[in-house]
Amino acid sequence: MDDRTITTGVTGLDRITGGGLPRGRVISIFGSAGAGKTILGLQILAHRVKEFGEKAVLVSFEQTAEGVLSDVSGFSWGRDGFSDDELIVLETGVPADLHVSGQFDMQGLIATLLAVTEESGAEIVLLDGLDALLSLLLREEDERRELLRLTDWVRMQGLTVLITAKSSTQQERSRTRAEILDFQTDCVLVLDRPRSGNAVSRTLQVTKYRGADHSGQVCPVVITGDGIEVLAVTSPASATTADEPVTRSSDRLPTGVEGMDALLGGGYLVGSRTLLSGAPGTAKSTLAAAFSLAVVERGGRVLYASFDEVAAQIELHMRTVGYGFREHLDSGSISIVELSGAEGTPEEAVLRILRGVDEIDATALIIDPISAITGSGRLFSEEAIAYLLSALGHRGVTVLLTSLLTGQASLENESTRSQISTIADNWIHLSYIAAGGERNRALTVVKSRGSAHTNQVRELLISSNGIELRPAYSADGDVLLGSARAQKEEADRTAAWQRAVDYEQEEALLLAAVAEMEVRATGMLTEVELRRRDLERLRAERAGVLERSENAAQARIASRTPQDEGVAG
Numbered sequence: 001m002d003d004r005t006i007t008t009g010v011t012g013l014d015r016i017t018g019g020g021l022p023r024g025r026v027i028s029i030f031g032s033a034g035a036g037k038t039i040l041g042l043q044i045l046a047h048r049v050k051e052f053g054e055k056a057v058l059v060s061f062e063q064t065a066e067g068v069l070s071d072v073s074g075f076s077w078g079r080d081g082f083s084d085d086e087l088i089v090l091e092t093g094v095p096a097d098l099h100v101s102g103q104f105d106m107q108g109l110i111a112t113l114l115a116v117t118e119e120s121g122a123e124i125v126l127l128d129g130l131d132a133l134l135s136l137l138l139r140e141e142d143e144r145r146e147l148l149r150l151t152d153w154v155r156m157q158g159l160t161v162l163i164t165a166k167s168s169t170q171q172e173r174s175r176t177r178a179e180i181l182d183f184q185t186d187c188v189l190v191l192d193r194p195r196s197g198n199a200v201s202r203t204l205q206v207t208k209y210r211g212a213d214h215s216g217q218v219c220p221v222v223i224t225g226d227g228i229e230v231l232a233v234t235s236p237a238s239a240t241t242a243d244e245p246v247t248r249s250s251d252r253l254p255t256g257v258e259g260m261d262a263l264l265g266g267g268y269l270v271g272s273r274t275l276l277s278g279a280p281g282t283a284k285s286t287l288a289a290a291f292s293l294a295v296v297e298r299g300g301r302v303l304y305a306s307f308d309e310v311a312a313q314i315e316l317h318m319r320t321v322g323y324g325f326r327e328h329l330d331s332g333s334i335s336i337v338e339l340s341g342a343e344g345t346p347e348e349a350v351l352r353i354l355r356g357v358d359e360i361d362a363t364a365l366i367i368d369p370i371s372a373i374t375g376s377g378r379l380f381s382e383e384a385i386a387y388l389l390s391a392l393g394h395r396g397v398t399v400l401l402t403s404l405l406t407g408q409a410s411l412e413n414e415s416t417r418s419q420i421s422t423i424a425d426n427w428i429h430l431s432y433i434a435a436g437g438e439r440n441r442a443l444t445v446v447k448s449r450g451s452a453h454t455n456q457v458r459e460l461l462i463s464s465n466g467i468e469l470r471p472a473y474s475a476d477g478d479v480l481l482g483s484a485r486a487q488k489e490e491a492d493r494t495a496a497w498q499r500a501v502d503y504e505q506e507e508a509l510l511l512a513a514v515a516e517m518e519v520r521a522t523g524m525l526t527e528v529e530l531r532r533r534d535l536e537r538l539r540a541e542r543a544g545v546l547e548r549s550e551n552a553a554q555a556r557i558a559s560r561t562p563q564d565e566g567v568a569g
Contacts, residue, residue, distance in 0.1 A: 013228075022187050027161070030167040030178060043077060060090070061128065061130060114157070124159070130163045188209075194379060220345070220346075268400075271396045273423065282432065284404075300364055371402075371403045443457070
């Protein structure tokens with residue numbers, strides 16, 4: 001741990017300050033009424049007291065000690081209270097005559113703090129509402145002088161002092177006072193309450209931190225039963241040691257739909273993020289339900305965050321298509337948290353979801369639809385989602401998000417309308433294809449990071465037994481679905497049958513011709529054989545005649561007598 005800083009107990013604040021606030025320095029916390037200045041200051045004091053055993057002093061210029069302790073008892077870190085030697089609360093009333101004369105200095109306050117801190121050993125002090133005291137001074141130069149007197153003493157003593165003060169742009173004197181505090185203190189935190197529609201958000205920004213690297217981003221803030229929570233997403237290099245490293249498993253979870261795992265190289269990678277985008281009624285929620293059941297069947301737990309639809313409706317709708325939740329809802333394997341897209345802020349919804357994940361130790365999360373958080377005009381929706389996904393990544397939770405496309409929204413502008421499509425590992429687009437008087441559902445895997453996947457369109461059918469995917473059927477460059485597909489398939493079958501008949505007829509004709517030719521060939525061979533035999537007989541007869549003639553001639557020569565020769569002579 002760096003001795004130059006103190007942790008605050010507010011994880012997001014520690015992240016953006018690189019580990020905590022400067023030790024032994026003066027820190028200003030500015031904000032309008034209700035922004036959470038006092039809560040933040042008290043939460044830091046409680047953290048130092050409870051976690052490190054330090055002593056703390058609270059000087060309140062606007063509240064009584066009883067009022068302060070009553071306020072902190074509503075938070076988890078103040079519920080058990082504080083002993084008198086843990087947190088010393090000093091009530092500093094502002095006399096009316098001081099307001100009239102304006103003649104006072106910080107010497108009395110400094111003397112009181114010196115006595116209390118030396119006696120108690122306190123190292124951290126909260127001066128809550130110091131601007132109320134400074135406002136009694138009539139001249140600006142008096143404020144500068146007395147504040148400088150206080151800050152110099154604090155640095156000399158090595159105390160860590162938090163000062164809360166109201167920020168106001170309406171009054172010139174208030175702006176000037178804020179500028180003086182800003183200049184003379186070492187670290188400045190600014191809390192604000194911007195309005196977004198009917199909701200009011202809270203924010204925190206570190207506008208100054210002498211001698212240390214820090215993030216100046218404006219971070220959403222939520223006040224919960226645990227106090228101030230800052231939704232800060234930082235780079236891995238600036239993450240605190242409390243952060244668990246993000247690891248990705250090579251294991252996969254089934255999608256719950258037969259044939260769909262093969263489209264994604266075996267299913268969803270454990271710890272991955274999947275976006276299902278599409279128009280209303282394209283089966284986004286049904287696919288989410290199928291995945292939920294697949295997870296619990298493998299022994300996992302699922303948190304189903306539903307916007308604008310109650311648990312009873314979800315259970316009924318899913319049961320009618322073969323994905324009943326009741327058994328798993330009763331066992332606690334599936335938990336449904338009901339949220340309203342019209343109420344609250346994105347950061348409030350995100351923290352409620354994270355709390356639900358931790359309560360049941362969920363291995364998978366469904367948010368249906370994420371577009372309820374990322375709707376147009378909502379402040380800090382991107383920051384809230386980035387914080388959520390970062391936190392879930394550290395927990396190894398597999399995330400399935402549905403996104404509702406309405407109006408003129410399409411696949412092309414979904415990637416720019418929401419940043420979800422750029423940070424999702426898998427993007428599955430669901431759509432309607434209208435043809436032949438029908439609207440049929442289609443599913444396409446737009447991307448699947450780190451997985452071999454198909455880019456072919458699949459027809460998606462919903463029955464009482466769940467979802468069925470059919471391979472793409474292309475004809476003349478078009479993908480046919482529904483009755484058009486059935487008609488084309490029937491036409492293709494008829495054409496194939498006719499071609500088979502034509503082939504059989506042609507084959508029969510050819511066989512007959514071949515048979516006829518073979519008969520004719522056989523006859524010709526027989527005739528050739530006969531002619532050959534006649535030829536052989538003729539040759540044999542001729543040879544016999546010649547032989548007999550030769551023999552006769554030889555016989556005549558041999559039978560001649562001398563008389564015959566004499567007569568001949």
